[in-house]
Amino acid sequence: MSDIAGPGLLAKARTALTIAGGLYALAIGLVSIPYFQSHTLYLNAVRIPWFADFDAPERYGLAINKTYNFKIQTVDNETLGAWFILSESVYQTLPSHNTIPKPYISDALRTRPTILFFHGNAATRAFKVRIQHYTAFSSRLNANVLAIDYRGFAESTGTPSEEGLVRDARAAYEWLISSGAKGEDIIIMGHSLGTGVSARLAAQLSKEELAYRGVVLMSPFSSMTELVKTYSILGAVPLVRPLTMIPYAFNFITWALIHKFDTLSVVPQIKGKVLIAHAENDWDVPYTHSEVLFNAFLEPLLPNVDIPSDPVSTTKEDWSAFTAQIAARKNQRENIVTTTRLVNFGVVEEFVDRGGESLVNGEPVRGAEYWAAGRPGGGAPWQREVIFVKMLEGNHELVGVQEGLQDIIGRKFGLLQQPLAPLPPPPMSAPASAAPESDVGGSDASEAGGWSPLPSASERGEWTGAMTKVID
Ligand SMILES: *[C@@H]1O[C@H](CO)[C@@H](O)[C@H](O)[C@H]1NC(C)=O
């Protein structure tokens, strides 16, 4: 800095800004170098928990001998660390805790669906919040879980790349099939970065007409380019948005992006059932990414809108045609999409896309032409069902551990074998005037409203019976 300005406050501020700007430019510059970009994106060097013993899943919270630790070989000769976690109903048939789970895997694959789980960036399959997912899915949903560590993560060999991760995912799917699973019993599930992997695996299997039960995308991003644009550090400091003020700088960043994970572009190829879940309080990846994805699935079913090319010469007639098209589109959307509000939890939007057969009020919708012009993926007729769960809570990491979401997944993907019985009508609530005064000691609930917190012995008996039936 020049001395002319003197050591005033302004000059100091300018120095600070120059340094900050310089560091920022350096960081952006570094990230555009493939080596650094890889490390920033995958964070695979962050091996939390450090020095994990993958042979001892019990240490990280899983039941004793419920998990088989093994290796999966990819087509390009990488070796991946993997955990196969038995579904609860199969695990409980083990004669003792001293029984190794491996011989029970084929039983598990035969009797229960399997969640093929692809984790997000950083850390390993033994990371605490991931264990919480396996625990919930294997016990609450009674599913088997296969969790892998991609190449370059945990004890897996190699270095991560987009194509490499997709190959790893395929290898995990193939392992399940060769171990006796039916494709229809495999639910592909990804979280964060893992959604990019899951979507590409689903698109690949769809193209090859290989079966899977469906795909679950938790806290997904629509594409890496969009993510970089919207990403904020801790939800506060926009990462590259300042660059949009400099011409071409942003284009440079998107050009330099080598790992694109462009989920949006593979949407047309994904067959079957798709569930997207996102929390409104996700400060890492805004939930608008999920809205973009959901709308992309919906797009073929909505009528086109011809945007007036030159607003100046647009006639009144053009204009009213345009607004009519917009109204028709909105109307169509309301006809197709079912919206359910779940108080204190979130909103579920869903629709079924029957390809060429889609009719709304007896009229074929645009999807018919879209599919007829060449069904994406080709082959036999297929339909897909798309469900978007927008949750109030869950941040970025905890969407999958919300029981509300687990149950929706359970019902949509046939993991809960029977629909929950309708609840009995609630007990008559006492009139407001008769409500007991609340005091520190509290009043007995059963006196107040006839509600008893514990089921009677006979009720307990019935309940246990019902549970046995569910688990069988
Ligand atoms: C993988 O290893 C096998 C056996 O060692 C070898 O025959 C094959 O060429 C290797 N494939 C690749 C892609 O390196």
Ligand SMILES: *[C@@H]1O[C@H](CO)[C@@H](O)[C@H](O)[C@H]1NC(C)=O
């Ligand atoms: C699992 O079972 C094997 C075989 O009996 C036994 O050696 C091992 O100690 C068990 N694992 C744990 C954590 O107890």
